[in-house]
Amino acid sequence: MKKYVCAALGACASIALMAHAAAAETKVGLLLPKSGNYAALGQEIDDGFVMALEEAGMADDFTLVREDSEAKPPVGVAKARKLVLQDEVDAMVGIVSSAVLGAVRDFVDGSKVPLIVANAGNDAATGASCSKYIVRVSFSNGQVNRPMGSWMAEQGIKKVYTLAPDYAAGHQMIDAFTESFTAAGGEIVGSEYTPFGKTQDFGPYLTTAKAASPDAIFVFYAGGEAISFVKQYDSFGIKKDIPLYGSGFLTSPLYVKAEGPAAIGVKTSLHYVPTLDTPENKAFVAAFKAKFDRPPSEYAVQGYDAARVLVEAVKAGANDRESIAEGLTKVSYTGPRGPLTIDPATNNVVQNIYIYETVADGDALTQKIIGTVPEVRDPANGCSLK
Amino acid sequence: MVADVDFWLTQFLNGLQLSMLLFLLSIGLTIIFGLMHFVNLAHGALYMVGAYAGVSAAAALGNFWAALLIAPIAVMLVGIFLYAAIIRHMRRAGPMNQVLVTFGLIFVIVDLVRIVWGDIALGMAQPAILSGPAEFLGVVYPAYRLFIIAVGLIVMAALSLVLSRTQIGAMVRAGVENDAMAACLGINVERLFFAVFCVGCALAGLAGAIAAPVFSATPSMATDILIPTLIVVVIGGLGSLRGAIAGSLIVGFIQTFGAVVMPEFASVLVYVLLAAVLIVKPAGLLPARS
Secondary structure, eight states, X not given: OHHHHHHHHHHHHXXXXXXXXXXXXXXEEEEEOOSSTTHHHHHHHHHHHHHHHHHTTOGGGEEEEEEEXXXXXXXXXXXXXXXXXXXXXXEEEEOXXXXXHHHHHHHHHXXXXXXXXXXXXXXXXXXXXXXXXXXXXXXXXXXXXXXXHHHHHHTTOOEEEEEEESSHHHHHHHHHHHHHHHHTTOEEEEEEEEOTTTOOOOHHHHHHHHHTOOSEEEEOOOHHHHXXXXXXXXXXXXXXXXXXXXXXXXXXXXXXXXXXXXXXXXEEEESOOTTOOSHHHHHHHHXXXXXXXXXXXXXXXXXXXXXXXXXXXXXXXXXXXXXXXXXXXXXXXXXXXXXXXXOTTTSBEEEEEEEEEEEEETTEEEEEEEEEEEEEOOOOTTOOOO | OTTOHHXXXXXXXXXXXXXXXXXXXXXXXXXXXXXXXXXXXXXXXXXXXXXXXXXXXXXXXXXXXXXXXXXXXXXXXXXXXXXXHTGGGGTTSOHHHHHHHHHHHHHHHHHHHHHHHOSSOBOOOOOGGGSSEEEETTEEEEXXXXXXXXXXXXXXXXXXXXXXXXXXXXXXXXXXXXXXXXXXXTOOHHHHHHHHHHHHHHHHHHHHHHHHHHHOBOTTHHHHTHHHXXXXXXXXXXXXXXXXXXHHHHHHHHHHXXXXXXXXXXXXXXXXXXXXXXXXXXXXXXXXXX
């Protein structure tokens, strides 16, 4: 009798082991900032990622290894090496900072581990320095801002003053906007870049911008800077004379609550807005609210889609680094932000860009979509994947 | 645009507003340093705690003015705890140990704040009476910023009155000048240190609570403000009220007008000045001990 029990237990155990081995065969390294200024974004992306795995019922099929990039390039490189060489992950997901993405690019490309970029928008990552192994599901800096330039020109806005933090993303966002705005007949009457991470008081810049008397001001700010900027813009009383436009990160759902009524009337462009009226998005927002008790931001969607493209690739049969890299570029579906495909020419996402206004909804703030630019595709910018 | 009087007046107010905020922070730091010979790098973290305490108090009570009262008291209590638990034992430990310990404290306090309040920046509403623009000397300027300037000027006046005209002020000045001699004359220097430390912490808390509606409360504000404050203290001269006033005005105006006149160099200008002061007058422009 004892022998049978032993045998039965042994069999059960080995079946369980086999099942476990078969299920947890894809190992994913999540390289996100867990400390510092970008910690909140990292958490949003992580939440979205986990939610997509659970929604697909495949949470057990992926082993997650989390590393803190601290949004610092040297740390990011060290952690990427650790994930690839020590943990031997099949794919990496994350990267919030463009500087970290730039730093890990050569290592990722050389070690041939697929990397799904879930935020960093550096144009070059899917342009001149693109890689077969780097797929971006978030956005590129140019992609988000280019449509806004032509749209604002169409609205009859002639003269614009621009402001952004003085670092790569700030310059790329403003450059893309300027290019399409001037091509559509608009004029940039002034432009300033504020010291990145060191500017808390925008008073001097706002006073200078106002003195240039433009029709509108277009800015890119994110995170804590966005909150300070929007509030200070309002307090100087400029909003009623010169409307504020910007990159959608300015009034992201993640920060709009802290901005308060100051954000009302600000018009921005972004690749995702939580009030998007599609069945896919409504289901996503409801599920996210039920799980985390807050509306999802664009960062959460980026994390969600990073997991979803990975799930789709694995479902289609990808099981090692090479086949996952291959499979990711073939994924295409309609998700929370609308139709999403990966451009085989650059490995950047092709997606709709929405222009939305932040409006009051009782005591809270919500987003009203006032324009949609469908399926925005980045030019190859020197990338030659295909 | 640059010939416009309104433009320059507004920029002048911007500079004054930044100076006052820097003053509220640096005065505590500089007096603590001058009197106690203690380098408290965690001063910036106390400013952050003041901002968060202000945000929470304002949210809980729905009253901005109550928050402005509670935040300095809360920060003072944190300061008293730090004093009793750590700083008192570090008084004779030498500057390097003090710097290391208080530098470590920054990270501890920042992470505690992140655990309690989270990573996402929190906003604080301005009181209705101060929200929106006001008319001042013919220019339209945010009423709340005028309020910051007023608070800074009031604190400045009160402190200089106390330090120059009262017995406590005389004791503090004696302690800064020569603490051993002050102790010989029957002044309880240790108790004086403690009182001054509490006032310094409370002012950091006040600065945090006042800054929160403009800059919002974020975990990064602890380190963001520390360097400008240290520069103010070094430029002005350690331990002196007049030095803190001069230093904060210089740094505030250089940052503001640097951003207007030569934005490419705005962030470097202050450091250039710092280097120049250290070369020409290593003790600062208006040091307490001549």
